[in-house]
Amino acid sequence: MNSRRIISPFSLPIAFFAATILLGAALLMHPECQAPGASVSFLDALFTATSATCVTGLIVVDTATVYSRTGHVVIMALFQLGGLGIMTYSSLIFYLWRRRVSLVDKIAVGQSLLHDPSFDLGRFLLIMLGFTLVIELGGAALLHLFSPQQFDLFTALFHSISAFCNAGFSTFSDNLVQFQANLGVNVVIMSLIVLGGLGFSVIMEVIRTARRSTLRQLVRAFHGMTGHSRVVIRVSFWLIVVGAALLFLGESSLHAEAPGPERNNLLTALFQSISCRTAGFNTVDIAGMTDVSLLFMICLMFIGGSPGSTAGGIKTTTFRVLLAYSVAKFKGREQAVIGRFAVDTESLNKALTLLLFAFAIVGGATLALCYTEMAGQPHSSVHGLFLDILFEVVSAFGTVGLSAGLTSHLTTVGKSVVILLMFIGRLGPILFLSVMQHIQEKPHYSWPEESMLIG
Incomplete structure (x- = not known):
């Protein structure tokens, strides 16, 4: 097999992410990164490094008490690197080495970062890094302003970067539950999550459009944006x-008689609606929510954020294409229409392929965890565990980081399954499929077709 087929632009993110994770795990094993008296196994360090680099947020040990300030710096560096995007490592190396980027490399980098094959690599990197720095420093300043006692300068910066990168890591043992009623902290974290989940190309287009438009022209300017951004x-x-509406309704009956401020108020529902699609922060105990709410959250986690962003999942554009396809088939149309245009065949095939692979990965991982975590127990003794496992699997695949309490109780094999899930979920099944397709020789023949009875 030709080595050039194995070493391709599509395989570079896999290699860089894997190397970063292994380096992070080695650093977290160092005593300087661990709190006095704490002891972290290599598997737990690898789990934490994978979760941070893949901006997931699932933890098997308490980040606040097990890791020292040095360990928190390492974790923050990992999710900052992981949050910059799938192809950013490759782009930085191309740019810093000043090598001539081939057309294939440039197209691969452009489609991942900008949704546009034609762009200036160096200029984009500078803008992206500068924008990231401004947003994260601004978010840290606001968090410190709204809660100066809990958010000292380092803690504020840690949570600001974690929110913008949609990582969900926190230096508080209860995550953000203690800030459930703090409007300022909630708004800052939600804003950072949304900005990180939209994608750099969309944010830049919104900024350019807003700068050229007055307040009255904003609605008209929105319709003039690219179809992807809209x-x-x-x-x-x-x-x-x-x-937010579904989570509010799902929780309202459970706590209708709770004294004082309701934990399931609109702010809490809005926060979890934003966070559960990608970020993994929580202002309520996830294990204490209703099954209805957990099912809603599984759907939101599966969809995730947008292409070219720090988020995971099958992405918002994929969901919209699949929705348009379903509507078209229901109405008997040949084309899936979004707005003023129909979706091209290639995009539709990619969306269907991604959905198929996502279902296969989630289903396979759920089956594997059912085998490893239930240990052959009868159904009557494991009520509710299947939902916990499904929630864990989708959370890992969507790089969300929320858990119904299963993560810390995973077996060794179960942890390994979740590590692999986070890795695949961050890079995306399509990337792995592209690598496999690039390695294979394309056949120069076609098979005869035959009709099949369906349904």
């Missing part, structure tokens, strides 16, 4: 609104 903004908006 779809991302619209789908993200409706997922947030519908998700």
Whole structure:
């Protein structure tokens, strides 16, 4: 097999992410990164490094008490690197080495970062890094302003980067439950999550459009944006609104008689609607939520954020294409229409392929965890565990980081399964499929076709 087929632009992110994870695990094993008296196994360090680099947020040990300030710095560095994007490592190396980027490399980098094959690599990297720095420092300053006692300068910066990178890591043992009623902290974290989940290309286009438009022209300017940006903004908006409404309804009956301020108020529902699609922060105990709410959250986690962002999942654009395809088939149309245009065949095939692979991965991982975590126990003794496992699997695949309490109780094999899930979920099944397709020789023949009875 030709080595050039194995070493391709599509395989570079896999190699860089794997190397970063292994380096992070080695650093977290160092006594300087661990709190006095704490002891972390290599598997737990590898789990934490994978979760941080893949901006997931699932933890098998308490980040606040097990790791020292040095360990927190290492974890923060890992999710900052992981949050910059799938192809950013490759782009930085191309740019710093000043090598001539081939057309294939440039197209691969462009489609991952900008949704546009034609762009200036160096200029984009500088803008992206500068924008990231400004947003994260601004978020840290606001968190410190709204809660100066809990958010000292380092803690504020840690949570700001974690929120913008959609990582969900926290230096508080209860995550953000203690800030459930703090409007300022909630708004800052939610804003950072949304910005990180939209994608750099969408954010830059919104900024350019806003700078050229007055307040009255904003609505008209929105319709003048690219179709990709319009779809991302619209789908993200409706997922947030519908998700908040469903979570509010799902929790309202459970705590209708709770004294004092309701934990399931609209702010809490809105926060979890935004966070559960990608970020993994929580202001309520996830294990204490209703099964209805958990099922809603599984759906939101599976969809995830937008292409070219720090988020995971099958992505908002994929969801919109699949929705348009379903509507078209229901109405008997040949084309799936979004707005003023129909979706091209290649995009539709990619969306269907991604959905198929996502279902296969989630289903296979769920089956594997059912085998490793239930240990052959009868159904009557494991009530509710299947939902916990499904929630864990989708959370890992969507790089969300929320858990119903299963993570810390995973077996050794179960932890390994979740590590692999986070890795695949961050890079995306399509990337692995692209690598396999690039390695294979394309056949120069076609098979005869035959009709099949369906349904």
